[in-house]
Amino acid sequence: MADVVLLDLWVSPFGQRCRIALAAKGVAYEYREQDLSNKSELLLRSNPVHRMIPVLLHGGRPVCESLLIVQYIDEAWPVAPRLLPGDPYARAQARFWADFVDKKIFDCGTRLWKCNGAALEQATRDMIEALGALEAELGGKDYFGGEDLGFLDVALAPFTAWFRTYEQCGGFAVAEHCPGLAAWADRCRGRDDVASALTDPDKVYEFALTLKEKFGDK
Amino acid sequence: MAGGDDLKLLGAWPSPFVVRVKLALSFKGLSFENVEEDLGNKSELLVSSNPVQKKVPVLLHNGKPICESMVIVQYIDEAFAGTGPSLLSSDPHERAVARFWAAYVDDKLVTSWVQSFRGKTEEDKSEGTKQMFAALQTLEGALRECSKGEGYFGGESVGLVDVSLGGLLSWLNATEEMSGTKIFDPVKTPLLAAWAERLRELDGAKLAFPDKDRMVEFIQKRQAQAAAAAAAAASEK
Numbered sequence: 001m002a003d004v005v006l007l008d009l010w011v012s013p014f015g016q017r018c019r020i021a022l023a024a025k026g027v028a029y030e031y032r033e034q035d036l037s038n039k040s041e042l043l044l045r046s047n048p049v050h051r052m053i054p055v056l057l058h059g060g061r062p063v064c065e066s067l068l069i070v071q072y073i074d075e076a077w078p079v080a081p082r083l084l085p086g087d088p089y090a091r092a093q094a095r096f097w098a099d100f101v102d103k104k105i106f107d108c109g110t111r112l113w114k115c116n117g118a119a120l121e122q123a124t125r126d127m128i129e130a131l132g133a134l135e136a137e138l139g140g141k142d143y144f145g146g147e148d149l150g151f152l153d154v155a156l157a158p159f160t161a162w163f164r165t166y167e168q169c170g171g172f173a174v175a176e177h178c179p180g181l182a183a184w185a186d187r188c189r190g191r192d193d194v195a196s197a198l199t200d201p202d203k204v205y206e207f208a209l210t211l212k213e214k215f216g217d218k
Numbered sequence: 219m220a221g222g223d224d225l226k227l228l229g230a231w232p233s234p235f236v237v238r239v240k241l242a243l244s245f246k247g248l249s250f251e252n253v254e255e256d257l258g259n260k261s262e263l264l265v266s267s268n269p270v271q272k273k274v275p276v277l278l279h280n281g282k283p284i285c286e287s288m289v290i291v292q293y294i295d296e297a298f299a300g301t302g303p304s305l306l307s308s309d310p311h312e313r314a315v316a317r318f319w320a321a322y323v324d325d326k327l328v329t330s331w332v333q334s335f336r337g338k339t340e341e342d343k344s345e346g347t348k349q350m351f352a353a354l355q356t357l358e359g360a361l362r363e364c365s366k367g368e369g370y371f372g373g374e375s376v377g378l379v380d381v382s383l384g385g386l387l388s389w390l391n392a393t394e395e396m397s398g399t400k401i402f403d404p405v406k407t408p409l410l411a412a413w414a415e416r417l418r419e420l421d422g423a424k425l426a427f428p429d430k431d432r433m434v435e436f437i438q439k440r441q442a443q444a445a446a447a448a449a450a451a452a453s454e455k
Binding site: 049058061063064065068069071072075076088089091092095096099100133 | 270279282284285286289290292293296297310311313314317318321322356
């Protein structure tokens with residue numbers, strides 16, 4: 001087994017966070033696609049508590065939970081770009097907003113493909129509000145991390161591949177409500193380390209439609 | 219304490235998330251001003267300091283706000299790195315494991331315990347209870363692994379997970395008293411039961427934990443309010 005292994009799923013934004021961090025740091029790793037309908041021994045052994053991807057194995061030792069994996073990558077390979085800044089207050093802000101992405105963006109995003117009618121309208125309003133809060137946090141900066149990719153950029157970037165899905169389901173345009181965030185998304189996608197990790201937005205939409213068929217509200 | 223460090227905690231005494239912050243501050247030997255919020259009538263300061271969630275706890279350090287209990291706890295550990303014990307190891311893998319279990323407490327234990335209390339049906343509630351005991355069994359294993367034979371999740375001294383789980387102790391103890399069922403059962407989860415006793419004896423814990431009888435009274439009042447609201451809703455049908 002290679003020294004660094006990532007157990008992952010092609011479309012998972014959580015797995016993509018890890019891929020971006022590894023690429024940004026220039027860390028060579030072995031990518032292992034997982035079949036979640038038939039979980040591998042290695043996955044079950046490495047993440048017995050949640051049995052979920054992503055899992056990073058470094059020297060055989062597992063690290064689980066995407067944001068914890070990103071912090072681990074930042075600490076185990078303390079080279080540029082430093083994803084979390086040195087200042088404790090700035091670190092706290094980055095962690096707060098990354099947690100916000102998990103709680104709000106992922107939740108609203110799920111409701112956007114899953115729900116219909118009034119629930120869908122609420123999900124759309126909630127998503128626009130959440131993206132607006134992130135737009136305000138970005139301010140006029142190139143990245144949430146300042147001049148280069150930071151923790152919050154890595155946490156949010158994979159969800160930009162889902163913007164088209166959110167827009168199609170909710171009937172709104174990200175660029176209209178959050179022009180700064182839309183520009184940031186383009187900027188991120190122009191980078192190799194991000195672009196190589198993200199799924200094509202059309203494929204994401206296709207995938208979301210299959211989810212809707214299987215699990216969506218009738 | 220370092221000169222010129224003004225620490226103000228916006229909190230509510232029963233909240234386990236607030237207790238976590240108090241534990242971290244006490245373990246680090248930091249003094250702070252405790253501001254008790256009326257959650258039914260939130261202060262300007264709270265709303266302006268945490269506009270996104272409008273929740274407690276919020277720590278103000280020289281006027282700058284930090285929100286979310288475990289974000290605050292890590293902030294305290296980093297901003298006051300030279301003061302008192304470290305809540306996290308310097309080894310990246312150990313840090314990742316500690317953060318994992320600290321998050322597990324929120325994802326699995328808090329969620330299931332809330333369901334056991336606030337579940338809409340008796341079935342919901344008993345499912346919550348079942349999941350809570352399953353989570354405690356998992357945490358027993360985590361304690362065995364993390365403590366490496368010592369007394370705390372942090373090893374010889376308290377760490378991040380001790381703070382994360384410790385914040386819940388008063389609620390869990392009050393629940394034990396009210397239901398008559400042991401939550402930290404010395405037979406099922408002996409390490410956790412011993413850990414709970416050990417933590418409660420620490421000076422830092424004594425400063426942070428609300429009084430048990432006051433806690434029981436508070437929960438009983440909350441349950442009575444919930445029952446009255448449910449009865450009123452039912453009678454309106």
